[in-house]
Amino acid sequence: MTAKGNILIVEDEAKMRRILELSLGEDGFTMLSAEDAESGLKLLQNGSVDLVVTDLKLPGMNGLEFLQAVKRFNAALPVVVMTAFGTVETAVEAMKAGASDYVLKPFSLDEMRMVIHKELDVRRLREENRSLREALQQRYQHPNLVARSPKMQKVLATVERVAATNSTVLLGGESGVGKDLIARAIHETSRRASGPFIKINSTAIPENLLESELFGYEKGAFTGATTSKPGKFELADKGTLFLDEIGDVPPATQVKLLRVLQEREFERLGGTRTLKVDVRLIAATNRDLREALEQGTFREDLYYRLNVVPVDIPPLREHKEDIPELVNLFLARSSGESAKEITTVxxxxxxxxxxxxxxxxxxxxxxxxxxxxxxxxxxxxxxxxIHFDPPRARPQNAGTSLLPEGMTLEQWEDEMIREAVRRANGNKSQAARMLGLSRNALRYRLSKMGIADEGEGT
Ligand SMILES: Nc1ncnc2c1ncn2[C@@H]1O[C@H](COP(=O)(O)OP(=O)(O)OP(=O)(O)O)[C@@H](O)[C@H]1O
Ligand SMILES: [Mg+2]
Known part of the structure; x- marks a missing residue:
């Protein structure tokens, strides 16, 4: 029978002790017992006890003093006191001192069982409650992350779900959507939070150095390897390795990554010793990896190993509701770093x-x-x-659209209008001429864009 919990009995009467030991033991509890308070305290300190049952009348240190000692040791530990009929005052005193409940002697075993089960249930509920409260607090522990919109809430929900696991995560999303930030959030919410968070960006490292950065090398592995050096995988042991721009990892390195993901082991360059590490991998890409799969530049088997939990972070234009809060966050940050303060937009x-x-x-x-x-x-x-960056040209290989990525025709027009007003230094007649519009047409467009007509002259 599996143990339901550990109960410590402190009772000087041998017969009573024996009865409790036997009957509660039969119920599936693990029993510890002591004939006086002093040895009871020793047992308490040595092992894990879930509940204490003590007589109040004990030789040496009395039951009340024992109760106080137990409470000092662990205030949350339930203590049930047994007291003889006619000494109810002592029972009341015991309750004031922190006893959870009392039974009057003589009692039936059923009565004792009921009290014990009730107390253990209460204790279990309290613990559940506490861990739920902790989990709730954790949910809001990303002070640098704005994610109020439903789309970002969905991302956060996935973050919380995967944080509890060791699964490999593949973060996708355009440049600047917050992949780094989310990778860190996953690490910080996970049980690995106290371990290292190591980041490696495959585009920032020359191709021939990438492998030695990832897996480390032994002395003499290549010209210039005068010492040995651990790689990022070793450094990330018990923590998280964040592999940024995974889509740009060269094929030879992809093969090695695949092996680490499959077998959790690798060798340093020039090394013979096989190393095992405990690492959670988070990979990120701002390209569509499926396209790379079709073109054959990314291995399909590696893709499936990485794509255990895909997390796609939406572009900002798809969760504009978050803009006001983001603006406030960035303004507060800037204000904190300078003498000036801006809180209103x-x-x-x-x-x-x-x-x-x-x-x-x-x-x-x-x-x-x-x-x-x-x-x-x-x-x-x-x-x-507010000054927007000039529109960027779309990369040549990125499909058939004429417009910059994600831009609609209307937005493009708005952008042209802003640019014209900028170049004309705010002179609307001049801006209208640049655009081939009448002044009234420009006014109309500007008001539609929410740019007030300051009514300056022609
Ligand atoms: N939801 C958010 N709340 C607050 N700040 C954010 C959020 N998302 C992104 N940021 C901030 O925006 C900047 C860019 O984010 P990040 O570096 O994580 O993007 P990325 O997706 O990794 O971009 P890239 O693809 O270029 O590497 C960072 O300074 C980050 O702190
Ligand atoms: Mg990034």
């Missing part, structure tokens, strides 16, 4: 930020808010403080 400025198509996602928003913070003269961030 004018409605026009906010409208501009909400209407923009954010090809560079949260990173671009952060840059633009930082720039606006630096430019703003008063305590309010205004429309004139």
């Amino acid at each position: 004018s409605p026009e400025a906010m409208r501009m930020l909400m209407d923009y198509y954010w090809p560079g996602n949260v990173r671009e928003l952060q840059n633009i808010v930082e720039r606006a913070f630096a430019l703003a003269k008063g305590p309010v961030l205004g429309a004139s403080d």
